[in-house]
Amino acid sequence: MTALAESTADAIWATSLRRWKAVCWLLFAVLGVGQAVGLITIEGAGAGKYAALVLLGGTVLCYAVLDHFPSNPVVRPHVYLSVLVFALGGLAYLQGNYGALFMVTLPHYWMFGRTPRASMVFLGLAAGASLTGSALRQDGWTVEFVTEILVSTLIVVAVGVLIGLWAHSVVAQSAERARLIAELEETQAELSEAHTRQGAADERERMAREIHDTLAQGFASIIVLAEAARAGLDSDPARSAHQLRSIESTARENLAEARELVGSPQRPGQAAAGSVAQTLRRTLDRFAEDTGLTVDAELADLECDQQTRIALLRCTQESLANVRKHARASTVGVVLARQPYGVELEITDDGTGFVVESSSGFGLDGMRKRLAELGGRLTVTSSLGDGTRVLALIPPAAAESGVTE
Numbered sequence: 428m429t430a431l432a433e434s435t436a437d438a439i440w441a442t443s444l445r446r447w448k449a450v451c452w453l454l455f456a457v458l459g460v461g462q463a464v465g466l467i468t469i470e471g472a473g474a475g476k477y478a479a480l481v482l483l484g485g486t487v488l489c490y491a492v493l494d495h496f497p498s499n500p501v502v503r504p505h506v507y508l509s510v511l512v513f514a515l516g517g518l519a520y521l522q523g524n525y526g527a528l529f530m531v532t533l534p535h536y537w538m539f540g541r542t543p544r545a546s547m548v549f550l551g552l553a554a555g556a557s558l559t560g561s562a563l564r565q566d567g568w569t570v571e572f573v574t575e576i577l578v579s580t581l582i583v584v585a586v587g588v589l590i591g592l593w594a595h596s597v598v599a600q601s602a603e604r605a606r607l608i609a610e611l612e613e614t615q616a617e618l619s620e621a622h623t624r625q626g627a628a629d630e631r632e633r634m635a636r637e638i639h640d641t642l643a644q645g646f647a648s649i650i651v652l653a654e655a656a657r658a659g660l661d662s663d664p665a666r667s668a669h670q671l672r673s674i675e676s677t678a679r680e681n682l683a684e685a686r687e688l689v690g691s692p693q694r695p696g697q698a699a700a701g702s703v704a705q706t707l708r709r710t711l712d713r714f715a716e717d718t719g720l721t722v723d724a725e726l727a728d729l730e731c732d733q734q735t736r737i738a739l740l741r742c743t744q745e746s747l748a749n750v751r752k753h754a755r756a757s758t759v760g761v762v763l764a765r766q767p768y769g770v771e772l773e774i775t776d777d778g779t780g781f782v783v784e785s786s787s788g789f790g791l792d793g794m795r796k797r798l799a800e801l802g803g804r805l806t807v808t809s810s811l812g813d814g815t816r817v818l819a820l821i822p823p824a825a826a827e828s829g830v831t832e
Contacts, residue, residue: 454531455487479521482514483528493539504539508549511535512556519560529557529583537591546591554584636793644748645681649674651751652717673717703736704728704763707743711761714747720756726763729770735821738797739763739772742805742819745790746774754778754815769803769822780809794819 489507511532518528536553540546561576656670704726715722731739743761750756756778763772786807795805802822809815 455490476522479518482517482521486511486514486528486532490535504541505545505549508536508539512549512552515553516556516560519557520564521560529553529580533583533587534591534594536587537595543592543595546595547588550584550587550591554580632796635789636797639789639793642681642685644744645677647748647752648677648717649681652677670717673713702728703731703739706736706740707761707763710740710743710747714751714759718751720750721758722761723758724761724763726761727765729763729765731770734801735770738801738803738821739770739819741797742772742794742817743774745794746817749790749815750776750778753781756814769820772819774817775814777814780811780813780815782811783807783809 489510493504493507515529515532532553533550536546536550540549558577558580565576652670652674656667656674659667659670707726708724711722711724714720747759750759754776756776758777760775761773763770765771791805791807798805798819798821802824803820806818806820807815808818
């Protein structure tokens with residue numbers, strides 16, 4: 428049982444105990460006053476009357492110590508129950524009027540016994556002590572004793588056992604419910620914390636993907652252009668100047684991307700409004716200008732929602748960046764078309780190719796995850812010496828667009 432469940436169960440037990448304490452103190456007071464009045468009004472009260480009052484007073488004192496000092500090392504719950512058994516036996520022998528005290532303290536066996544077995548043991552001892560004291564007072568097991576005292580006592584004990592077992596089961600069920608509620612609350616708190624951690628992890632992954640697809644690609648282009656410009660400063664100053672202008676343009680675009688990432692954390696890198704073909708055309712023209720490669724493009728004029736346009740743009744940028752860095756290709760082909768099964772983007776090159784199974788780059792994984800968020804998929808086909816084919820597919824439900832005539 429968890430600490431919260433234990434404290435809840437203890438609170439339920441303490442509430443039940445406080446209710447009985449108020450009743451018991453009231454009835455103890457009535458019994459004490461009754462004994463005192465008897466001693467005052469009855470002439471010639473013998474030693475038995477005083478002994479009965481002492482037994483009652485000792486029982487009340489033990490209960491008071493247990494009530495006000497529950498952690499007292501001397502008077503423990505079982506010590507009090509033992510004193511109660513002795514007092515009942517003594518009162519039955521001295522006066523025969525143990526019934527009132529027996530009835531008043533009947534709930535104590537279940538409150539302080541704590542377990543059904545211990546409670547029934549002490550209840551049985553109390554009944555046995557009371558019957559033994561009554562039998563000794565009446566000189567044995569007479570017919571009157573059996574018919575009046577024994578039967579009534581056994582009935583009271585039987586009723587006490589039934590009520591006690593019922594009350595114990597109710598308290599146990601309440602404690603079990605409290606434990607289950609506490610465990611449920613703890614589980615809900617753990618799930619909430621896990622969702623928070625997962626949300627933070629997803630956000631970090633999303634930001635990493637956006638930075639890789641925008642700023643990192645831009646910086647990579649700047650590095651390549653800067654190396655080419657430096658190499659051609661003496662042999663081809665005009666081309667170097669053109670490459671320097673491309674570096675400036677790429678840096679400005681990166682700065683705009685960075686500002687958008689910071690200023691729009693929920694939807695960074697939003698593509699400009701318009702058809703996806705226009706967006707891709709600008710990217711391909713820039714790529715052909717910077718690299719000098721031949722780009723063959725067949726771009727259908729599709730109207731896509733913003734997320735689809737961004738996904739197609741990022742897939743194109745990542746594929747072109749891989750061609751620039753690894754493929755050593757001379758020609759790149761790009762086909763954008765609408766098929767019955769969705770929007771399809773195909774990017775091919777005639778470069779050196781690679782082994783797809785051994786690739787562990789962040790870019791391909793980022794494209795797959797970006798397309799998966801839209802219900803799409805990415806297929807990469809390549810082999811050494813045969814170039815590479817990247818095929819991105821987004822289902823029509825995600826694209827939500829039509830072909831413009």
